Amino acid sequence: MTSSKPYLIKAFYDWISDNQLTPYVVVDTTVLGVQVPWQFVQDNQIVLNISGGAVGAISFGDNAIEFTARFSGKIEYITVPFGAVGAIYAKENGAGSSFPIEHDETFEEEDISTDEPSIKLEDASIEKPTTDDNNKSSSKKSGRPTLKVIK
Structure with missing residues (x-):
């Protein structure tokens, strides 16, 4: 029998959201x-x-919750396996439920590749920008942001 945890988390999410919490x-x-x-x-x-309102493209899959969200202005792709969810609750009144953490999440061995690292040291090198007259004018930082009208 499959775990009821994903169904309960999705049900609590719907219930909390439906009540405008x-x-x-x-x-x-x-x-x-x-x-x-x-x-x-x-x-x-x-x-x-x-x-x-806080996340984009939220998806409750078979094994995880996936969505995008902004952290310090940067969009991040978030994956939360259902086994990692310790609780879901409403911010305003605390209504919700807690769950046991499942450290033995059922990820298949082939899902995790140990053959080669996904990031190599040479991939992380950063080239210094060349300086010319165009870069000098655009790299000046003023105290206030500005908008330029382009027609």
């Missing part, structure tokens, strides 16, 4: 497959606002 999930970042911005992780946990 803000759904939050508590994620254990030590679980295999979690993709979150690590600079916001504290004590191996992160709390994520998964309301429709």
